[in-house]
Amino acid sequence: MSDSAxxxxxxxxxGELHGGVRLPGEKEKSTSRAIQVVPVPHQLVLPLTQHSGNxxxxxxxxxxxxxxxxxxxxxxxxxxxxxxxxxxGKVVAIEPWPVSRRYGDPAPCIIIECDGRDEAxxxxxxxxxxxxxxxxxxxxxxxxxGIVGLGGAVFPTAQKLMQASTLPVENxxxxxxxxEPYISCDDMLMREQALAVxxxxxxxxxxxxxxxxxxxxxxxxPEALHKVADVLSELKDERIVLKPVPTIYPSGGEDQLVQxxxxxxxxxxxxxxxxxxxxxxxxxxxxxxxxxxxxxPLISRVTTVTGDGVTMPMNVLARIGTTVxxxxxxxxxxxxxxxxxxIGGQMMGKSVTTDRVPLVKATNCxxxxxxxxxxxxERPCIRCGECxxxxxxxxxxxxxxxxxxxxxxxxxxxxxxxxxIECGCCDLVCPSHIALMASFxxxxxxxxxxxxxxxxxxxxRRRFEARTLRREIEEQKREEDLAEQKRAAIxxxxxxxxxxxxxxxxxxxxxxxxxxxxxx
Amino acid sequence: xxxSFATAVATITGIALAAGLLLGFISRRLPGHSEDLVxxxxxxxxxxxxxQCGYPGCRPYAAAIVDDGAxxxxxxxxxxxxxxxxxxxxxxxxxxxxxxxxxxxxxxxAVIDESLCIGCSWCREACPVDAITGAxxxxxxxxxxxxxxxxxxxxxxxxxxxxMAAAR
Numbered sequence: 309m310s311d312s313a314x315x316x317x318x319x320x321x322x323g324e325l326h327g328g329v330r331l332p333g334e335k336e337k338s339t340s341r342a343i344q345v346v347p348v349p350h351q352l353v354l355p356l357t358q359h360s361g362n363x364x365x366x367x368x369x370x371x372x373x374x375x376x377x378x379x380x381x382x383x384x385x386x387x388x389x390x391x392x393x394x395x396x397g398k399v400v401a402i403e404p405w406p407v408s409r410r411y412g413d414p415a416p417c418i419i420i421e422c423d424g425r426d427e428a429x430x431x432x433x434x435x436x437x438x439x440x441x442x443x444x445x446x447x448x449x450x451x452x453x454g455i456v457g458l459g460g461a462v463f464p465t466a467q468k469l470m471q472a473s474t475l476p477v478e479n480x481x482x483x484x485x486x487x488e489p490y491i492s493c494d495d496m497l498m499r500e501q502a503l504a505v506x507x508x509x510x511x512x513x514x515x516x517x518x519x520x521x522x523x524x525x526x527x528x529x530p531e532a533l534h535k536v537a538d539v540l541s542e543l544k545d546e547r548i549v550l551k552p553v554p555t556i557y558p559s560g561g562e563d564q565l566v567q568x569x570x571x572x573x574x575x576x577x578x579x580x581x582x583x584x585x586x587x588x589x590x591x592x593x594x595x596x597x598x599x600x601x602x603x604x605p606l607i608s609r610v611t612t613v614t615g616d617g618v619t620m621p622m623n624v625l626a627r628i629g630t631t632v633x634x635x636x637x638x639x640x641x642x643x644x645x646x647x648x649x650x651i652g653g654q655m656m657g658k659s660v661t662t663d664r665v666p667l668v669k670a671t672n673c674x675x676x677x678x679x680x681x682x683x684x685x686e687r688p689c690i691r692c693g694e695c696x697x698x699x700x701x702x703x704x705x706x707x708x709x710x711x712x713x714x715x716x717x718x719x720x721x722x723x724x725x726x727x728x729i730e731c732g733c734c735d736l737v738c739p740s741h742i743a744l745m746a747s748f749x750x751x752x753x754x755x756x757x758x759x760x761x762x763x764x765x766x767x768x769r770r771r772f773e774a775r776t777l778r779r780e781i782e783e784q785k786r787e788e789d790l791a792e793q794k795r796a797a798i799x800x801x802x803x804x805x806x807x808x809x810x811x812x813x814x815x816x817x818x819x820x821x822x823x824x825x826x827x828x
Numbered sequence: 829x830x831x832s833f834a835t836a837v838a839t840i841t842g843i844a845l846a847a848g849l850l851l852g853f854i855s856r857r858l859p860g861h862s863e864d865l866v867x868x869x870x871x872x873x874x875x876x877x878x879x880q881c882g883y884p885g886c887r888p889y890a891a892a893i894v895d896d897g898a899x900x901x902x903x904x905x906x907x908x909x910x911x912x913x914x915x916x917x918x919x920x921x922x923x924x925x926x927x928x929x930x931x932x933x934x935x936x937x938a939v940i941d942e943s944l945c946i947g948c949s950w951c952r953e954a955c956p957v958d959a960i961t962g963a964x965x966x967x968x969x970x971x972x973x974x975x976x977x978x979x980x981x982x983x984x985x986x987x988x989x990x991x992m993a994a995a996r
Contacts, residue, residue, distance in 0.1 A: 765875035768976045771957040772877045772885050 323571030325564055327698040328556040329733050333528055334654075335492040337621040338614040343496050345625045346638045348395045352420040352629035353666035354380065355407050359456040359464050361387030366418055372399045375429035377605055380418055383451070389464040390454045393429075394607040394627035397422035405664070408632075408651035408671065412661035420629070435603040438511050446515045446600070447473065453599035454606045454669075459483055459560075459589035460652065462670040465596065472586045473516055480521040481569055481580070482509050484536075484590040485553060485560030487526060488653030491673040493610040494590050496623040498525065498532035501594055502539040508593030509548060511600050516586065521548045522569050523590075528555040557655065558731040562587045564700050576727050591672075611667060613639045617646030617676030626667050632674055633663040645678035655732045684741035695734035695744060701727050705734040705744050712751040717758060720751055728752070866894045872913050876905040877956035878978030885956055893918070901925050905978075936992040937975040938982065942967050944989035951981035951990060 356363040364381035374380055374393040381391040397420045404414035438446055451466035482505070486494040498505060509521050523540075525533050537550055553559055553568050563574040565587055572583040580587050591609065598604045607628055613635060614621040620640040632649070636642060650657040651665065653673055667674070695705035703724050711719040725748060734744040800808075870890040881902035883889040892898035893914070900914040901923040908925060915922035940951070940960075947965040959975045962968030970981075972995065982990045 761874075764976075767974065768875040768877060768957050769870070769886065771959070771974060772875070773887065775956065775958050776885070776887075 322551075322553060323567045323569065325556060325559060325568050325700060326702050327700045327733060328558060328564075329698055329736055330555070331489045331557050331655075333555075334489045334614070335495065335528070338490070338492045338612050338623055339495060339531075341620075341622045343500055343610055343623045343625050344639070346627065346630060346635055348422050348424055348426050348627065349630045349634045350422055350424075351631070352394050352397070352422060352627065353405050353631060354391050354394070354418045354420065354629040355405070355409070355666065355668055356381050356391065356416045356418065357407075357409065358391065358628070358669040359389040359462045361385070361389070361464060361467075363416065364388055364391050366402055368399050368418070370399055370402060373397075374399060374420060375427050377431075377603075377607060378429040379452075380420075383464070387464060387467055389456050389466075390452065390605075391418070392454050392605040392607050393420060394629045395420070395422045396425050396427040405666070406660075406662050408658060408660050408665045408668065411658055412665060417666070431603050435601065438514060438600050443473070443515050443517065446511070449600065450515070450596060452605075453595070455592065455595045455599060456606070456669050457589055458591035458595060458609060458669065458672065460656070460670060460672060461562075465588070465592055468586070468588075469512070469515060472581050475581045476584060477516060477518065477581055477586050478520055478584045479570065479586070480509060480513055480516070480518050481565055481585055481587045482521060482523040482590055482593055483560060483562070483565055483587050484523060484525040484529075484532065485565060486529075487555070487557045487560040488655055488657075488673070489557070490614050490675050491612050491653050492614075493612045493623055493672050495529045495532050496612075497591055497594060497610050498529070499535050502532075502535045503543075504594040504597045505590045506536070506539055506543060506545075506548060506593075507601065508595070508597035509588075510545065511596050512586075512588060512593060513547065518586075519547055522551045523548060524551050524553050524565055524569055526555050526559065527552050557733065558700055558729065561700065561729050561731065563729070576724055606669060609667075609669065609671070611635070611671055612673040613676075614673065615646075615650075615676040616678040617643055617648070619643055628667060628669055630667050631663070632660075632665050632667060632671075635667055635674060636663065636676070642676060643678065646676045648677040648680050650675040650677065656730060683743075686742055687740040689740055689742060692739060694737040694739065698733040698737050700731060700733065701729060703728060705748075708751075709742065709744055709747060712747045715751075715754065717755055720755065725751060725755070862894055866890050868917060869893050869914065872906075872910055872917065873903060874905045874910065876976040876978050878905060878976070878980060879956070880904055880978075899923070899926070935995050936977040936979075937972045937995045938970045938977070938979070938990050939972075939993045940968055940970055941989040941991070942969065944987055946987055948986055950984045950986065954980045954984040956980060 356366065362384045365384045366381045368374055368380045375396045376393060378393045379390055380393050383390045399418060400421045401419040402416065403419070405417040405419065406412045407415045407417070409415065441449070447466055447470055450469065455465040456462040457465060457468070484494050484498055486492070513521055523536055525536065533552055540548060540550060551569060558564055559568055562580055566572060566574055566580045566583060566585045570583065570585060574580055575582055595606050599606065608625055609628065610623055610625050612623050618636060618639055622639055624635060624639065626635050648659060649663055650659050651671055651674060652658055654675060657673065657675060689706055689709065691706060693706065699705055708720065708723055708725055711723065728748050730745055730749060732745045738744060870887050873886040873890060875886050877885045879885060881889045883892055889898065889902070893900055900918065900920055901911050903910055904925055911925060912922050945967045947962065947967060949962065949964050949968065952960045952962060952968060956978060957974055957976055959971045960968055960981060961971060977992065979992060982992065
């Protein structure tokens with residue numbers, strides 16, 4: 309096969325990436341087999357929040373029959389994504405179920421009992437060649453496919469594209485870097501479905517009117533590099549360029565990738581679109597292709613099942629909503645030594661308490677470890693500065709750590725906590741074994757909480773002021789009315805008085821119903 | 829020589845007079861300092877509007893602190909943190925929050941047991957932020973997103989059908 313294909317692909321001077329660490333690769337275990345297809349499970353659990361933003365709201369009732377690809381929860385508000393049934397069956401419940409996003413705590417889910425027939429729903433609109441649609445219509449269509457960023461952040465893709473379409477963006481970066489040591493789902497996807505990935509990139513470029521696309525792949529994935537290079541030479545699309553990048557964690561972070569490929573630095577608190585780039589995961593591009601060109605919404609994804617806690621590490625194509633227990637059972641089950649279940653990679657994944665959690669759009673890896681990493685004795689910071697050397701965002705983790713301990717919101721902001729990508733490099737190199745990333749995650753949550761509180765207080769203040777004002781106006785009006793009545797009484801003649809007496813006599817006849825409330 | 833001396837004096841006097849008039853005019857036209865300070869104090873208060881301080885809301889309490897020298901430790905929802913910030917702003921001694929008051933939690937919201945509600949609308953009247961809605965003689969309900977957890981409605985309910993629950 310062609311080393312020359314890789315070499316023939318145009319190479320570029322790569323930008324400078326600060327810090328990062330080289331991690332031992334663990335991908336070989338899960339890449340020795342082709343992607344296996346997990347059969348339809350007997351039950352699907354579909355969380356309403358599988359994306360960042362507002363939860364989707366259910367549009368099916370309990371007991372209702374649903375078909376594969378049918379919309380079961382629609383997007384709610386500007387930042388949201390719809391959810392589709394991954395197979396045909398009956399909705400049996402809409403209730404809280406453990407989810408990986410919350411480390412195994414429950415969140416609202418739609419639960420479908422599958423009938424095994426896997427009948428597909430008829431498409432509302434037939435698939436048409438995407439070039440015939442105006443870009444705005446295409447974006448609206450992508451929105452309906454329930455597609456979210458499959459790299460891990462699960463930002464709704466359509467919203468990301470719509471934001472980008474209003475900005476001067478020149479480059480599409482297709483992220484096939486996948487720098488987490490255990491994860492290999494994007495690698496396998498590119499090996500087996502490179503055409504879908506690249507055609508998805510063409511759809512995205514058409515939707516945004518872009519003329520340049522870089523496909524970034526880490527140099528430790530030679531097969532994927534070859535395959536993509538081969539398909540590219542068949543496609544003959546000169547706008548798409550393959551770019552191998554060095555194997556350094558975390559070169560697959562959005563901002564880091566932009567820095568590597570274009571040598572432009574994404575400003576603090578900004579987005580890649582600020583420097584004219586749009587980053588999409590290769591899996592997202594393939595999902596866009598499958599929805600726009602084949603009419604299948606995002607109802608399945610490739611996931612890596614690996615770690616020394618599973619008997620047969622491999623990549624699987626599983627339906628969204630299949631429980632992790634079902635997926636692991638399909639691959640051959642746990643080993644006797646399995647102890648810890650992590651959803652996501654070794655570096656950034658979340659350790660969950662139960663394998664009843666479903667596989668969701670964000671689940672790129674199911675990692676089962678045989679030994680719990682024992683929390684090492686934390687010692688005082690010796691100010692060695694190693695963490696600052698490896699930080700890919702050029703922060704000063706040791707200083708941030710002090711401010712996080714002191715709960716100093718202002719200083720944390722000033723020192724750019726918000727730009728921390730939680731890659732965990734600082735944890736890895738700290739000779740005192742300080743849990744830096746954990747404290748940053750906590751501090752970030754605390755800052756969000758404070759901002760929320762502030763917004764709530766501001767709303768309460770406005771409502772209180774509005775109420776005070778209203779009461780003043782009411783009081784004033786009542787006084788005016790009373791004064792008016794008084795004036796009328798003073799000037800009343802004998803005839804009016806007679807009328808008043810008559811009126812009050814008539815009123816007295818029925819017994820008054822209840823004691824009145826304060827006012828109405 | 830005398831003339832130039834007189835000119836100098838006249839010029840300086842003229843400038844001083846003009847500046848004085850200008851400053852006087854500005855200080856009359858711009859909002860007073862006390863008003864600004866009340867706003868700043870109000871910013872620091874938690875806006876729960878619970879009236880536990882003895883004033884009808886956060887803004888009135890802020891005004892009382894600035895204008896009448898009310899104590900700065902009367903706000904249980906704000907806690908010691910708010911007292912510290914107020915002390916720093918007003919250059920006063922930070923005291924522990926007055927003990928007899930219950931620390932209302934901002935994470936709680938009122939919940940009306942709708943099967944018991946008689947529609948007296950007393951709770952609606954008691955709510956400082958208009959977070960209770962319902963027509964007279966009909967069931968009332970709490971708008972949870974706007975409820976500050978002040979508990980003022982709880983005591984007002986004649987059939988005791990309002991309780992507090994965790995918001996999230």
